[in-house]
Amino acid sequence: MSDKTKLIEMGMIISRVHELMAEGKESKTRGWKMSDIVNTIEKEQGSTQSMIAFQYIIDNYGVQ
Numbered sequence: 001m002s003d004k005t006k007l008i009e010m011g012m013i014i015s016r017v018h019e020l021m022a023e024g025k026e027s028k029t030r031g032w033k034m035s036d037i038v039n040t041i042e043k044e045q046g047s048t049q050s051m052i053a054f055q056y057i058i059d060n061y062g063v064q
Helices: 003-026 034-045 047-061
Strands: none
16 A cells, blocks of 8 residues: 555545544534544444544544
């Protein structure tokens, strides 16, 4: 897989993470859980992509 292809794939995963976060914020509970997002991405795209989503959320939204 070329670097360009990896970047495009990563961008698609990050975009999906943001879509799922927005859906969670608009839901009855008014929030999102990382586990729900990671599980959804794993079902849709596979375990490698779910690990990328997990790391993205930790890096950008984790408590420091």
